Amino acid sequence: MSKSSKRRYSSSSDSAEETRKKDLLERDEFATRLKKRDEEKVKKVAEASGKRSYEEAAKRLKMEAEDRDKILPKLRIQSRRKYLEKRKDDKVVELEADIADDEYLFDERILTKREKEDREHKKTILKLAKEHEKARELENVQRYHMPQDLGKGEKGDYVEVDDIEKLPHSEQKKWEQDQIRSAFFKFGAKDSQAQEEYELLLDEQIDFIQALQLEGNKEKKEEQEKSEYRKMRMTIEETKKSLPVYPFREPLIEAIRNYQILIVEGETGSGKTTQIPQYLHEAGFTADDKKIGCTQPRRVAAMSVAARVAQEMNVKLGNEVGYSIRFEDCTSDRTVIKYMTDGTLHREFLSEPDLASYSVMIIDEAHERTLHTDILFGLVKDITRFRPDLKLLISSATLDAEKFSKFFDDAPIFRIPGRRFPVDIYYTKAPEADYVDACVVSVLQIHATQPLGDILVFLTGQEEIETCVEMLQERTKKIGKKLKELIILPVYANLPSDMQAKIFDPTPEGARKVVLATNIAETSLTIDNIIYVIDPGFAKQNNFNSKTGMESLMVVPISKASANQRAGRAGRVAPGKCFRLYTAWAYKYELEENTTPEIQRINLGNAVLTLKALGINDLIHFDFLDPPPHETLVLALEQLYALGALNHHGELTKAGRRMAEFPTDPMLAKMLLASEKYKCSEEIVTIAAMLSVNSSIFYRPKDKIIHADTARKNFFHPKGDHLTLMNIYNQWAETEHSVQWCYENFVQYRSMKRARDVREQLASLMDRVEIEMISGVSDDTSIRKAITAELPRWVIYHELVFTSKEFMRQVTEIESKWLLEVAPHYYKSKELEDSTNKKMPKTVGKSSDTK
């Protein structure tokens, strides 16, 4: 190195040092501004409601109700006028879809009898809407299925037939109702005798052998006797006392007082999720304006549990008891019991790193080991060290408790029994080569030989399910009317909501329902009346290869824990049977004990950025329950450096601090920031929103593939998928977010609605990170330049996925010189020239998502 160049090097390093210092200073200033903003917001909320006693609050509620009654007629006229001005049939349809979606949300725990009432109710609403009245306020009332905000003793115009019945149900209520129904099930000699002759109809059969029983702790007889009693209407108080957790109330409170961290081991149906926060509230843990927090892995769970607890405590949802999930914060300054999703708490850490407003934090369903729950373990463990007053409860199903206890410095384990019926487990004598075919045979075999009761089959994906549906339809048609009716229903996340809802329709008398489901039925959906489970033992799993940076979605054998969870689905209503399409030997020796936790399987870009923003610099030594692979962390850090979120010291830059505000992959966050420079923030926000609804925009049913694909071609943009996505969104927005439009174009309304929600959230976050929303100033090129910031390479792909082959999803063509413009710290011009000579892979520059 020559002297002059050496000098130049050192001087440039000096200025780099200055830039770094300046950036860090700006970052801290930005962080201070954010904090101030948050504090002002909190202050405003507090001022608005003030510190009121309980009586005052009740009084105010009543006054509010009176006020509203006064202005209600006025509002009605206003809303009617507005409605007439902008009369669109779409609106009515949209309302219908909204209701359907909301119903779907809650239907999981809803009874068949109720569904009828629901449908009636929906019709009434639509009728009303069509009369051009109350449309607006109905929308508000119906949105969350909340009881109306009325004073005591008052009745609203369209109060639900039975307010209590309308509320989402907790596990416990479900249990109670299940008991009633189980009494009606027909298990009799008459059935099996009559069906013996059908066995001859089946040309093939699978030999199953019973190996063991998944133990239940309730005998059927005992429960059936009890069900007579249960049929009588129980008061809330009686119901609460009948829960398995109830006898443990005092010892549990005692244990929580004595120990800072407690592992609560309890099976489903023990009532722990709904009762423990109430016990703690009653025991005075919410004094001094402190809250009890409880995290759930799923949105629906957070909402429905909160609703149940509000009902039990006889308060309005959102006041003393509330929930907070993305897009929806249903809490107030009076909230003392707050249910939330684990991801929400993770985000909350950014504005309240010490959880100062909580006295107790409950991490529920810890055994599910979601990414957010795993990160929370490390964060809350850290906090308990400097906040001795914070109580921590880790609630989990059996088996994992010991592990949690060990992680949390040998915290004591508190065991609560659950309630479950026994499930007989059957294995095949020999391995099955084609498990889809084996499923079909097993279903027919059960249908022909076993007493009535619905069947749940676990398959791996949409295609498999569609094949299986076809095969079953064909076979049952051949057999004809000799067998009882078999209702075949598919369910997977990408299936439109109205079709999903069909699995909740009651099975007609004398018929049998068979539900073909993905893993969605393992935890997310609970279907009534399932007596038989068929488990081929496979699932699709996402895996991230940090060496290639590629994600893969492949069919893998499930774990023992997962197999037992599936079997348990048969024992909710009555004693059940689970048919495993693998051998007992395979179960014992080939299946893993537990599914690899998510944190070890996925790209950690966003997680690492959030942790950095929380001031955790040494991620390699962060206290993980199960640490992610070293390479994954390194790759995430490298990627953040490439995006300019970290400087070469590994410190968070100002850009990084801003990026951390977005609940997206860091690549997308960078793209959003870059839109400022290229004056296309509106467009980029749309694209980011569309990208984050992850490729479930198109609905592609097997029988209408051609139609669906033609419809898709209409949106094609020659410059790439990102712009195509923007086209789709804009066209949809132009139709005023029409449902009809979605149907016509084979676009999933649910996904589009979600994109709209995400878009709104991103837009407000843009304001938060001080970026103006600009549109229409720029052309395709600047939009594509901004996209380039997403990932400074030659083609921009949003995802790299290995399924049957390597796929780039969402591809946009870019020019190599833009890389230099966007990421000068990462690319040198020489490097680019060299590599442009190299032969590109075939897919480069081609659009993979829209052909």
Add this chain to the structure above:
DNA sequence: GAGCACTGC
């Protein structure tokens, strides 16, 4: 011409 388990922010 190919394909996309499930969540969550």
